Amino acid sequence: MGITQILFWFLTALALGSALMVVLSKNPVYSVLFLIVTFFAISGHYVLLNAQFLAIVNIIVYAGAIMVLFLFVIMLMNLNADMNLQKSKLLKFAGFIAGLCLFLVFVAALKDAAIKKSLVQTNTGEIGLIKNLGNTLFKEYVVPFELSSVLFLSAMVGAVVIGKKE
Amino acid sequence: MTLLTIDWVLLTEKLLLVVAIVMISLVIAMYETYAERKVAAYIQDRIGPDRAGPFGILQPMADGLKLFMKEEIIPNTSNKLLFILGPCLAMLTAMMTSAVIPWGSALHFKMFGIDRMVTLQVADINIGILYIFGVVSLGVYGIMIGGWASNNKFSLLAALRGASQMISYELAMGLSLIALLMLTGSLSMKTIVEQQMTQGVWNIVYQPLGFLIFIVCAFAECNRTPFDLAEAENELNFGYHQEYSSMKLGFYLFAEYINMFISSAVMATLFFGGYDIPFFDEAAHIASWGATPVALLTGFVFLIKIAFFIFVFMWVRWTIPRFRYDQLMNLGWKNLIPLALVNMVITGALVLLKQNHWHF
Amino acid sequence: MQALTNRAKPVDRAPMTWVEKLYLWNILKGMLITLRHFFKRKATVKYPEQKRPFSPVFRGLHILNRDEQGRERCTACGLCAVACPAEAITMEAAERKKGEENLYREEKYAARYEINMLRCIFCGLCEEACPKDAIYLSETFAPANFQRQTFIYGKQDLLIPDPVKEPELYAKAVGERGKKN
Known part of the structure; x- marks a missing residue:
């Protein structure tokens, strides 16, 4: 072995x-x-x-x-631990x-x-490895990747905006 | 692949290197406590510890001895296992980071019939910076587990504060480094240093804003003043390690100093050329002097750079008062992250322009 | 209100400019101030090796004085105990016997003379009250101790060394103040 x-x-x-x-x-x-x-x-x-x-x-x-x-x-x-949840x-x-x-x-x-x-x-x-991963992400799957990153960014901006309101 | 095919020479070499780096980190952390007290004293027009040995040089030993001799108290209502695990984790994560930092150019080792180049780096993995991020992000657990297991509301409050602070500033830190990584095109620490050596220009010239964001975030990550909200003495008694005593407390304090040492090393590596000696042609001198003296010299220069940053850490600590918590969060989320994003976009645009020879 | 010094600065309540809001410049200024202090002369006195000179009017531990022939000057009149606002002084008088003329200058002397250093406020009124110049306040202060009992100083603690038998110790006890007189 x-x-x-x-x-x-x-x-x-x-x-x-x-x-x-x-x-x-x-x-x-x-x-x-x-x-x-x-x-x-x-x-x-x-x-x-x-x-x-x-x-x-x-x-x-x-x-x-x-x-x-x-x-x-x-x-x-x-x-x-001792708090027994009633299930x-x-x-x-x-x-x-x-x-x-x-x-x-x-x-x-x-x-x-x-x-x-x-x-x-x-x-x-x-x-x-990072190189191959990057190549695949930015060549074959570039549209879904960018879409998801926009989604994340908007989530982050949204969180900041919500936090700012109070 | 069987056990016997392990390169035993490589293994012993790395093992020795690990032991050496751990020892050096511990000794440097010890003397950081001494330096901290001295710097604080000098900035406040005092002399500082000067009783133990000449200039108080043995003060860290006395402090360490004191910590070891103190009574070990584990609170009755604490979670004993996690109470002990907390400082262990803090120390472990502090020490682990040093694995990917290149401490100098290669030594030439010729003894016992073995002729090999020994790189002064434990592991040159191609995700060096990410590894540091990973380990640093685990540093939160030492604080959180310790603070929670103490079963003390001040400790818990401090632990939560510290954890949210570290998570918030990790983001800005990562974003500020992305701009740097765009320039270098590599995540390996060694490659980054070698690029700076061949260019002859340190990354600080290209990324002053990135460095500024990085150093602020490094202060926050190390829980140093002005970001020491996790151990704010006058608000939370002593912060997350309030219930700790003896060497377990010592471990927490030590971990903070080792973190400081490592983040200084990272700053020096990424932005200030690592072990590069300015106006000194390493390659030519390796040819004339041999590899070993040059390696030791580069290691020494690297330590000087680190010492400078450690001094900056202390200098800032004794100059700037602590932030209020909302100010801290404002700075992190509303100023540093947008700033880092802008820096990233500008750097990306410039890199793209340069690749296209400055026109589209 | 009129300013006492010319260093007073009125508070500037103008809204911060953009550069000021960055705080970077101000942080840098602060760091320069601390750096300047880094190289300043240090105020520390390394105590056991270096001692700061006492002022000539310093009032420290009491000393019961002797005259030139080494006789105790105190005559146990009790004026010092009366003058003492803290009531720290207790004494018991005794009559001088034949053959003790070389020990006590007056016909009456203090057999017991105690000062409670925890009560004493070092005001020096005992020194002023004394008609015989028998008690004065020296330039040392009471050393720290763990027991309260040890702060009640008896005669053996207070008496100055004999100037005839132990001239060096006497000179040391008189100190700078004795040289001036």
Whole structure:
């Protein structure tokens, strides 16, 4: 077993384990922290695929910004572990069914996907490098990319405007 | 690929480099505390610590010893695991950033039958700047977790303040760097330094506004005055590390100083030529003197640049009073981000014009 | 109101110009001021090594004086205790016996003489009240201590060294003030 394999299995175990802990842990702050660990493990997978840009953007955007906001909200709401939220049986059952449906969709989608040997280009793939990514984004997908960036900018300007009103 | 094919020489080389950089960062952080007190004293017409050793040079040791000897108090109602994790994270993220900074040109190492060039950089990854951003954005967690786990309202308030401040200023920081990246066309720190060396002109000449925005954001990211709202003594007692004592407090304080050191290094690298020595032809001297002395010299010059920026950090701290919180947010969102966007657009237009030989 | 000095500046309430709103220039000015202070002469006195001279009228710890032959001058009249506004002085008188003429100058002397340095306000009224020039205030101040008891100074703490037996110590205790007189 090479070092790449060892890292792969380690990161996989870490990702799955911490993802489970997100759902299972009672304290919501722990949930968020485990979610951050999950993001790290996924970023590690990106690095193994030689997609450094994706890895680091994943960390900056999700772990560095969005999760901080999550943590913010949870800390401000002061949800404690001993505060037992009343969940009805029906709600739990509905959640279970919804999760199962999502799982089915994933399985169905991945079952028919053509899995070639080259899908996982460990260490050698160059798709994730910043140059190739930039070329694809700004040549093939330039219109959707620009549209989405305009969307983001307008969201930001909107937030500033809303903030300014008060 | 098996374990045995790992390049052991490379591994030991990098390991030694990591240990050396960590040690240097710690020692520099220690002496930053000393320098801070001295600079503060001199600006206030005092002498500062001068009792421990000649000129008080052993003061950091005494401070460190004091911190170690202090009683370790973990509040009863705190979340113990996270309470300990907080300072660890702060220290970890502070140290991790130094991995992608090029500390000097390559050493030529010829010993024990090994003949190789040792680059004074732990990892020359092609996303160097983004890596720094990633790690810096994680620095928030040290503050937030520590502040929340203390179970103290002042700590929590300070943690929230600090976190929102850091997120806000990260945006302006990133935008100000995009303009620089348009000019260099690379995210690798080493490439940026080498470009400045071959051009002979530092990036500050092309990007004065970008540098101004960057330095303001760096102050905010390091939680230094005038942006030290997370530890505003007179409003929040002591900020997010109020409940901390002994070396856990020391870790938080140390992390701040290491952050300062690293952000000075980043500023020097991106805008002031990194380890480039002005009016000095490195390539010619490598040929005549050999690589090692030139590498050490460049490393030394880099440290001088860093020391200058650290001094600026302290100088500003003892000059400018703290912002009010709404002023801080106004500056970040309504002034710096639009300014950075304008800077980005202008730089983009100029780069485009230059590529088209100044006409369309 | 008339200005006391010519340094007073009226407050400028004009709205800030665009350059002023940038604050950059003002920040730079402030930084230059602090930089100038960086190179200024420092006001610090390194205390145990350097000492600032006392003023000639400084009133420090009390000293019970002796005359040239080394005899105690105090006659335990109690005027100092009466004069003391803080009531810090306590004394007990005793009569001089035969053979003690070389110890005490007057026929009556203070067997016990205590000053509570925590009560004392160092006003110097005892010095002024004394008809025999037996007590005066020196140029030292009371050292810090952990126990309140130690601040009640007895005779052995207050008496000046004997000028005949210990002339160096006596000269040191008299200090600058003695040389002037």
